[in-house]
Amino acid sequence: MGNKISTVINFDWKPDRKNQLPLSKQIVNYITERISRGDWLIGQKLPSQRDLAKTLNVNRSTIIEALSELNSLGIIEGNFGGGTTITNNTWSLLFSAATPNWKSYIESGIHKANFPTIQAINKLEFEENIIRLSTGEMSPDLFPHEMMKKVLGKIPSRAFSLNYIEPLGLLELRKALSNYLKSFELDVTPSQILIVSGSLQALQLVSISILRPNSTVFIEEPSYVKSLHVFESTGMQMKDVPMDENGLIPWMINKSNIKNDTSILYTIPTFHNPTGLTMSLNRRLEVLRWCKSNQLPIIEDDAYRELWFDELPPVPLKAHDSTGNVLYLGSVSKSLAPGLRIGWVAGPEPVVERLGDIKMQTDYGASSLSQWALTEWIESGLYEEHLKSFRTQLINRRNFVLSFLDQYFADLASWNVPKGGYYIWLKLNLSISTEKLFELAINENILINPGNLYSFTKNPYLRISYSYASLDDLAVGLKRLSEIIRSL
Amino acid sequence: MGNKISTVINFDWKPDRKNQLPLSKQIVNYITERISRGDWLIGQKLPSQRDLAKTLNVNRSTIIEALSELNSLGIIEGNFGGGTTITNNTWSLLFSAATPNWKSYIESGIHKANFPTIQAINKLEFEENIIRLSTGEMSPDLFPHEMMKKVLGKIPSRAFSLNYIEPLGLLELRKALSNYLKSFELDVTPSQILIVSGSLQALQLVSISILRPNSTVFIEEPSYVKSLHVFESTGMQMKDVPMDENGLIPWMINKSNIKNDTSILYTIPTFHNPTGLTMSLNRRLEVLRWCKSNQLPIIEDDAYRELWFDELPPVPLKAHDSTGNVLYLGSVSKSLAPGLRIGWVAGPEPVVERLGDIKMQTDYGASSLSQWALTEWIESGLYEEHLKSFRTQLINRRNFVLSFLDQYFADLASWNVPKGGYYIWLKLNLSISTEKLFELAINENILINPGNLYSFTKNPYLRISYSYASLDDLAVGLKRLSEIIRSL
Numbered sequence: 019m020g021n022k023i024s025t026v027i028n029f030d031w032k033p034d035r036k037n038q039l040p041l042s043k044q045i046v047n048y049i050t051e052r053i054s055r056g057d058w059l060i061g062q063k064l065p066s067q068r069d070l071a072k073t074l075n076v077n078r079s080t081i082i083e084a085l086s087e088l089n090s091l092g093i094i095e096g097n098f099g100g101g102t103t104i105t106n107n108t109w110s111l112l113f114s115a116a117t118p119n120w121k122s123y124i125e126s127g128i129h130k131a132n133f134p135t136i137q138a139i140n141k142l143e144f145e146e147n148i149i150r151l152s153t154g155e156m157s158p159d160l161f162p163h164e165m166m167k168k169v170l171g172k173i174p175s176r177a178f179s180l181n182y183i184e185p186l187g188l189l190e191l192r193k194a195l196s197n198y199l200k201s202f203e204l205d206v207t208p209s210q211i212l213i214v215s216g217s218l219q220a221l222q223l224v225s226i227s228i229l230r231p232n233s234t235v236f237i238e239e240p241s242y243v244k245s246l247h248v249f250e251s252t253g254m255q256m257k258d259v260p261m262d263e264n265g266l267i268p269w270m271i272n273k274s275n276i277k278n279d280t281s282i283l284y285t286i287p288t289f290h291n292p293t294g295l296t297m298s299l300n301r302r303l304e305v306l307r308w309c310k311s312n313q314l315p316i317i318e319d320d321a322y323r324e325l326w327f328d329e330l331p332p333v334p335l336k337a338h339d340s341t342g343n344v345l346y347l348g349s350v351s352k353s354l355a356p357g358l359r360i361g362w363v364a365g366p367e368p369v370v371e372r373l374g375d376i377k378m379q380t381d382y383g384a385s386s387l388s389q390w391a392l393t394e395w396i397e398s399g400l401y402e403e404h405l406k407s408f409r410t411q412l413i414n415r416r417n418f419v420l421s422f423l424d425q426y427f428a429d430l431a432s433w434n435v436p437k438g439g440y441y442i443w444l445k446l447n448l449s450i451s452t453e454k455l456f457e458l459a460i461n462e463n464i465l466i467n468p469g470n471l472y473s474f475t476k477n478p479y480l481r482i483s484y485s486y487a488s489l490d491d492l493a494v495g496l497k498r499l500s501e502i503i504r505s506l
Numbered sequence: 507m508g509n510k511i512s513t514v515i516n517f518d519w520k521p522d523r524k525n526q527l528p529l530s531k532q533i534v535n536y537i538t539e540r541i542s543r544g545d546w547l548i549g550q551k552l553p554s555q556r557d558l559a560k561t562l563n564v565n566r567s568t569i570i571e572a573l574s575e576l577n578s579l580g581i582i583e584g585n586f587g588g589g590t591t592i593t594n595n596t597w598s599l600l601f602s603a604a605t606p607n608w609k610s611y612i613e614s615g616i617h618k619a620n621f622p623t624i625q626a627i628n629k630l631e632f633e634e635n636i637i638r639l640s641t642g643e644m645s646p647d648l649f650p651h652e653m654m655k656k657v658l659g660k661i662p663s664r665a666f667s668l669n670y671i672e673p674l675g676l677l678e679l680r681k682a683l684s685n686y687l688k689s690f691e692l693d694v695t696p697s698q699i700l701i702v703s704g705s706l707q708a709l710q711l712v713s714i715s716i717l718r719p720n721s722t723v724f725i726e727e728p729s730y731v732k733s734l735h736v737f738e739s740t741g742m743q744m745k746d747v748p749m750d751e752n753g754l755i756p757w758m759i760n761k762s763n764i765k766n767d768t769s770i771l772y773t774i775p776t777f778h779n780p781t782g783l784t785m786s787l788n789r790r791l792e793v794l795r796w797c798k799s800n801q802l803p804i805i806e807d808d809a810y811r812e813l814w815f816d817e818l819p820p821v822p823l824k825a826h827d828s829t830g831n832v833l834y835l836g837s838v839s840k841s842l843a844p845g846l847r848i849g850w851v852a853g854p855e856p857v858v859e860r861l862g863d864i865k866m867q868t869d870y871g872a873s874s875l876s877q878w879a880l881t882e883w884i885e886s887g888l889y890e891e892h893l894k895s896f897r898t899q900l901i902n903r904r905n906f907v908l909s910f911l912d913q914y915f916a917d918l919a920s921w922n923v924p925k926g927g928y929y930i931w932l933k934l935n936l937s938i939s940t941e942k943l944f945e946l947a948i949n950e951n952i953l954i955n956p957g958n959l960y961s962f963t964k965n966p967y968l969r970i971s972y973s974y975a976s977l978d979d980l981a982v983g984l985k986r987l988s989e990i991i992r993s994l
């Protein structure tokens with residue numbers, strides 16, 4: 019299995035300059051202690067000499083001294099320039115055979131590790147000075163901070179305690195949502211809504227609650243969910259469904275892959291991640307018709323709906339669903355704040371109850387602080403007020419990025435003009451490896467999401483997001499990125 | 507499989523008295539529409555006539571009229587007194603074979619449904635006028651509402667946006683915890699801490715990240731986790747470990763069940779749920795020694811530690827763990843607020859990283875609003891201030907309940923005097939079915955947790971909690987419960 023022991027150790031510690039012990043000795047003691055206590059394991063790597071010196075705030079010569087002592091103790095091994103690896107935690111016989119074989123536990127766990135690129139992105143996003151050209155989040159500048167203050171101020175007058183809540187989630191929030199969703203022409207009662215900790219969790223719940231190993235999940239090619247193992251880790255098979263400019267093409271679904279009562283279609287019909295495409299009204303009806311006649315249920319992931327620019331997108335598939343075929347997923351992660359970790363599933367009551375029952379066994383429900391906050395956001399009207407100004411700012415950002423693409427990428431790539439959402443799906447003209455590009459860009463402190471994260475086949479795409487980086491960073495980053503590409 | 511379609515339908519609707527249509531006609535239309543749209547499914551039950559009349563706020567005769575029309579349309583069937591079941595959603599041929607066979611999806615999902623008793627408890631807890639004698643939560647009266655106001659007021663000056671955060675959780679919170687845990691004599695760095703959405707989620711993550719189907723999980727007999735399927739649903743086998751008054755007895759673990767690198771021990775050494783017992787210092791050292799020599803890793807669930815009464819409990823197993831054998835779980839669900847949904851895992855860095863990587867694929871992390879709130883609780887000192895007064899109030903409640911037990915249960919049962927935590931493990935002298943008792947008590951609006959929820963064998967125990975119900979309710983509830991038992 020691909021679940022490797024994490025490579026590089028984290029130091030949350032610095033030697034004490036007031037201590038009498040020499041710095042290098044302190045470092046040796048600290049490392050030895052951490053290893054002997056089983057906090058760090060055989061197989062883990064130490065940071066490079068340069069990084070160690072920086073992190074511990076000492077001279078490189080101090081590091082070299084410490085490493086050679088550790089080496090002569092037989093605790094670490096390796097060439098000191100590149101990788102130094104922990105090789106021994108049993109120099110004291112007292113402890114032999116004591117630490118469990120965690121390596122084996124980690125390697126044999128059921129769920130698959132994130133793709134290395136995703137793991138790298140998850141960490142690099144929190145480094146300083148990195149320009150994030152692909153991040154699927156709202157820029158911190160755009161966060162409605164003053165409104166949040168108001169919202170938080172209101173919570174204590176409604177939430178008199180923060181106890182466990184109902185399996186489906188806070189009733190007040192489900193009522194507010196049932197009402198709010200009417201604006202999308204959805205008619206769902208509070209009992210048909212399950213509050214989840216973000217819509218990704220809804221997918222996780224679907225995969226463990228209503229699918230079984232070897233179920234088929236049909237997925238757009240490309241699709242955001244391919245960057246995760248949420249279906250694969252529980253043994254489902256993912257099958258590609260091609261898209262054209264009107265969205266996924268249902269009649270291209272291979273009917274022989276639809277196994278009775280074990281298949282499902284996952285789609286992001288509105289401002290699709292990563293392509294930015296929106297399914298046309300006609301196609302929506304065709305997809306519904308096709309799925310009904312094949313009794314194929316649909317998961318409609320509608321996280322970006324509210325982020326339209328010049329005109330409203332067609333109403334959700336769910337609004338046309340007269341026979342309970344669609345499980346509808348919503349989220350405020352893209353429209354307001356992913357840190358709330360609030361999304362919802364709306365669908366047939368027994369299905370929603372089943373998902374809620376499993377959610378209770380998974381984490382006893384979503385944060386009720388977050389649920390109260392969102393209730394207040396929606397009921398006060400602040401949510402819609404925020405959306406209005408957020409949309410305007412997103413259009414400006416899109417236009418800003420488009421102008422830079424025109425300037426720097428006209429001969430390098432082609433792209434769509436998104437009508438909403440966060441993303442531009444940039445197709446490079448040259449056949450260069452986007453994974454290679456990812457690494458070269460990181461060296462220049464630029465973070466990009468290569469297209470192969472969203473596809474099972476190699477492809478010449480990058481997902482560019484205009485939602486996150488500051489305008490300055492977007493300008494600098496795109497220019498530098500174009501230069502890297504040119505240099506190839 | 508035991509995943510049945512949920513039985514009774516929820517009505518979030520009432521007929522409109524201003525509407526020209528007769529009430530019974532409105533009811534027929536509403537039900538027909540919901541069924542035809544697939545919101546409700548074949549096999550679901552309607553509430554009883556009495557409940558329907560109450561919920562819809564109409565006369566019973568109106569209900570009878572509506573139900574007979576639905577019956578003659580072939581939509582429902584059954585004796586109208588007891589169970590009326592939806593039997594048909596295809597009276598219009600237009601819709602035939604359209605709705606997916608959700609029943610089959612639900613029944614074949616991987617995860618097991620909650621036990622019916624737990625499902626019932628999860629719902630009954632939100633009914634009005636029910637006396638909750640077993641609920642493992644803090645009484646809403648005890649919630650530090652004024653302090654929460656202060657805490658929420660501070661968040662906006664620290665959280666300038668609420669975006670996705672690092673895989674291990676908010677660094678500020680991990681630092682605050684790393685520091686706070688020193689008071690339990692734990693020495694863990696922020697990189698060794700993963701923030702989870704409650705400690706139940708930590709168990710879920712353990713089961714999918716470092717265990718595999720057929721792994722053995724050793725569990726105290728009795729234990730809180732037996733009321734869940736968190737390990738079983740992913741194919742692990744649970745094996746009982748007996749307890750005495752000093753805690754679990756490690757040498758009673760059947761060594762032949764320890765499969766290499768696929769077994770783990772789960773324990774609640776401090777103010778155990780449900781027995782209230784605390785493992786002695788000596789036993790802690792023995793458990794550690796035994797597990798080390800058998801290379802058996804330990805999950806230490808320490809959710810109740812801070813709720814001690816007259817003296818501090820022995821420090822955690824983790825504090826004596828010099829070889830990385832222990833994964834330490836903490837939570838503020840019992841000490842502060844389960845609705846925050848914040849817990850943590852501390853252990854060897856690579857294990858914690860692995861769990862964090864899988865958490866990212868499950869729900870992208872815990873609510874950052876909750877994480878900021880807890881950071882502020884801890885750093886401001888309000889958390890410890892709250893704990894002081896909470897402990898005093900819990901002691902009073904324990905004493906109050908003990909006095910009522912003396913009064914009403916002296917000849918009916920025996921019990922322990924807990925030194926901390928929430929629970930009294932009440933052993934009934936008579937051999938009556940506690941499941942039967944559960945039902946009889948519900949008829950009298952009293953909710954109890956029978957001991958068989960925590961055990962794979964029938965037993966004469968009830969878990970009584972002094973933490974939740976009001977003092978009045980505790981008094982009334984215990985008296986009435988004793989009367990029910992006497993009547994048997």
Ligand SMILES: Cc1ncc(COP(=O)(O)O)c(C=O)c1O
Binds near residue numbers: 219360
């Ligand atoms: C289509 C889509 N669905 C769901 C999510 C995740 O949302 P949440 O934060 O609600 O889990 C994303 C985030 O990138 C997304 O693009």
Ligand SMILES: Cc1ncc(COP(=O)(O)O)c(C=O)c1O
Binds near residue numbers: 381704707807837
């Ligand atoms: C021993 C124990 N661990 C964990 C939990 C669940 O805690 P959390 O709310 O942190 O998931 C409970 C709740 O009853 C418990 O008794």
